[in-house]
Amino acid sequence: MPSYEIEQLDAALNALLAGQTLQALRNDPELLPMIEIASQLQLTPRLEFRAGLRDQLLAQASMPAADRVFDAKLAPSIHAQLKSRSVRDSVLPPLFSTGVSMLPVRGSHLAVSFALHVAALAIVLSSGWWMVENRTVVRKQIATRFSGTIDYLLPSAPGELHGGGGGGTQDKMPPPRGSAPRFSDQQLTPPAVIVKNEASKLSAEPAVIGPPEVKLPQLGQIGDPTAAILTPPSNGTGSGSGIGTGEGTGVGAGNGPGVAEGRGGGIGGGIYHVGGGVSAPRTIYDPDPEYSEDARKAKYQGSVTLSLVVDSEGHPRNVHVVRSLGMGLDEKAIEAVSKWRFEPGLKNGRPVAVQIGVEVVFRLY
Amino acid sequence: MKATEHDTDERFLIQAAQRDATCFAALYEANFDRVYGFVARRVPSREEAEDLTAEVFHQALASLGGFEWQGTPFAAWLIGIASHLIARRWQRATGHIEVPADELETIGVSDHAERQAVLAQLVDRLPDDQRLVIRRRFVDQRSIREIAQELGRSEGAIKQLQFRAIETLRNQIRSGHA
Numbered sequence: 001m002p003s004y005e006i007e008q009l010d011a012a013l014n015a016l017l018a019g020q021t022l023q024a025l026r027n028d029p030e031l032l033p034m035i036e037i038a039s040q041l042q043l044t045p046r047l048e049f050r051a052g053l054r055d056q057l058l059a060q061a062s063m064p065a066a067d068r069v070f071d072a073k074l075a076p077s078i079h080a081q082l083k084s085r086s087v088r089d090s091v092l093p094p095l096f097s098t099g100v101s102m103l104p105v106r107g108s109h110l111a112v113s114f115a116l117h118v119a120a121l122a123i124v125l126s127s128g129w130w131m132v133e134n135r136t137v138v139r140k141q142i143a144t145r146f147s148g149t150i151d152y153l154l155p156s157a158p159g160e161l162h163g164g165g166g167g168g169t170q171d172k173m174p175p176p177r178g179s180a181p182r183f184s185d186q187q188l189t190p191p192a193v194i195v196k197n198e199a200s201k202l203s204a205e206p207a208v209i210g211p212p213e214v215k216l217p218q219l220g221q222i223g224d225p226t227a228a229i230l231t232p233p234s235n236g237t238g239s240g241s242g243i244g245t246g247e248g249t250g251v252g253a254g255n256g257p258g259v260a261e262g263r264g265g266g267i268g269g270g271i272y273h274v275g276g277g278v279s280a281p282r283t284i285y286d287p288d289p290e291y292s293e294d295a296r297k298a299k300y301q302g303s304v305t306l307s308l309v310v311d312s313e314g315h316p317r318n319v320h321v322v323r324s325l326g327m328g329l330d331e332k333a334i335e336a337v338s339k340w341r342f343e344p345g346l347k348n349g350r351p352v353a354v355q356i357g358v359e360v361v362f363r364l365y
Numbered sequence: 366m367k368a369t370e371h372d373t374d375e376r377f378l379i380q381a382a383q384r385d386a387t388c389f390a391a392l393y394e395a396n397f398d399r400v401y402g403f404v405a406r407r408v409p410s411r412e413e414a415e416d417l418t419a420e421v422f423h424q425a426l427a428s429l430g431g432f433e434w435q436g437t438p439f440a441a442w443l444i445g446i447a448s449h450l451i452a453r454r455w456q457r458a459t460g461h462i463e464v465p466a467d468e469l470e471t472i473g474v475s476d477h478a479e480r481q482a483v484l485a486q487l488v489d490r491l492p493d494d495q496r497l498v499i500r501r502r503f504v505d506q507r508s509i510r511e512i513a514q515e516l517g518r519s520e521g522a523i524k525q526l527q528f529r530a531i532e533t534l535r536n537q538i539r540s541g542h543a
Contacts, residue, residue, distance in 0.1 A: 003521075005528070006521075006524050006525055006527075006528045007524070009524075009527070009528055009531070010509065010524050010527065010528075013502070013527070017502075017503075017506060033535050033539075034531045034532065034535050037484070037531055037534050037535055037538070038503060038531060040480065040481060040484050041484070041488070041499060041502075041503035041504075041531075041534075042503050042504075043401075043402055043405040043406060043414075043481060044481075044484070044485060044488060044499075044500070044503060044504050045397070045398070045401045045405075045414075045415070045418075045485075045504075046411075046415075046504055046505075047500070047504075049415050050397060053393075053397075053415075053418070053419050053422060054390060054393060054394075056419065056423070057389060057390065057393055057422055057423065057426055058387060058390060060386075060423060060426055060427075061386035061387045061389050061390075061426060062386070062387060
């Protein structure tokens with residue numbers, strides 16, 4: 001559109017709004033219809049007047065019919081009402097009005113809504129204040145989770161401390177579950193589930209190498225106490241004439257004349273310590289402990305040292321306090337650590353139960 | 366057919382308002398632009414037009430119970446009230462009883478009033494920015510500069526919106542798309 005037309009129209013409209021009559025503006029026949037429209041637009045009502053009058057009428061309509069008589073002299077001027085309304089509207093638009101617009105608007109509804117919002121805000125603010133006032137940020141600090149660095153608690157193993165043994169006669173089936181034979185200083189006859197030479201001229205009681213004062217539980221049938229299942233009689237798939245899946249004249253999956261994993265006699269397997277080929281468990285879920293109410297009120301701080309065994313499934317077992325802190329924090333530490341989950345420690349690539357120590361630090365900030 | 370339907374609707378609205386005065390709001394919305402347009406052309410100031418329009422509707426609501434449907438549009442009854450009020454005000458101001466003949470249109474609805482009502486509807490249909498400029502310019506009597514400052518746009522842009530809006534209104538009135 002040509003800009004001069006826009007400017008021309010604006011100039012004519014300025015003259016019109018300044019009070020000139022249409023007659024004085026009839027010079028341009030092109031713009032005349034638009035100026036006439038502009039002249040009519042001057043008579044367009046104000047939106048707030050229209051809405052204000054509507055509210056007045058609704059207020060009048062809600063009165064009993066007898067009181068509805070209108071007296072212009074007594075009625076307040078609509079301008080006075082709109083003026084007060086505009087002041088109110090700038091603060092709380094429909095709170096003071098009762099009327100009908102697109103939806104029914106009632107001051108009472110707005111008041112209830114306002115009160116609910118204030119209440120909600122108060123709850124949010126007060127809870128925030130409470131949190132700040134009672135901030136007991138529990139910072140657990142695992143100074144060292146593993147026994148390797150808590151020397152006084154659980155010394156690390158310089159090498160494999162476990163004994164153990166294994167055997168087998170290269171049978172096809174693993175050995176059945178059963179009792180290991182008694183410990184002895186000397187082994188004359190290795191244990192066997194299936195005795196190959198029953199007509200031996202010089203027979204001796206089967207035994208495994210280990211401290212004789214240690215009495216192994218005797219369940220009746222000789223077998224591998226670490227075997228999980230009952231199988232048909234078999235000396236196991238290992239070698240060396242004992243029972244099991246390892247090597248040697250002992251029982252189990254180890255190597256030597258002892259029992260269970262490990263080598264060199266005695267009992268192997270069981271709980272390991274970190275080191276000597278045993279990797280440390282790693283936490284994969286470690287929720288923070290809570291602060292006990294007494295300790296929080298007393299602003300008591302310190303650390304609790306726990307000992308526990310992480311089994312081959314990664315669950316903490318046998319959690320107990322090694323160094324106590326008191327005021328209910330020991331229990332809170334046990335409660336939290338009992339919920340922890342670990343990636344188990346490994347020995348030769350297999351998960352094993354490992355004993356570790358955990359220090360839980362309680363501190364208020 | 367359309368006129369008959371409109372009459373029937375209006376008659377129902379009147380009956381409803383006579384039973385429940387809060388239903389008068391629908392009659393008010395349907396006739397406000399006509400009454401205001403009629404009054405505004407006959408009084409010198411916007412304030413006077415608003416006071417008289419308010420008085421017309423207040424009196425109409427107060428005497429609605431006595432209204433009898435005789436086939437003439439409800440707007441004609443309102444315009445009749447408006448004419449009497451204008452005449453009375455004229456009489457008070459000049460001391461004369463007689464008033465110009467065209468001030469007493471009581472039978473039909475004034476053409477001007479009808480055109481004013483149509484124009485108000487067309488303004489409502491304008492795009493938001495054009496409608497705002499028209500209201501600020503002609504209702505609130507603001508200058509182009511003031512509107513530009515309020516809307517954060519250039520004066521040229523406001524003049525263009527003003528031009529487009531009036532051009533659109535002119536075209537719609539010409540084509541009869543009211």
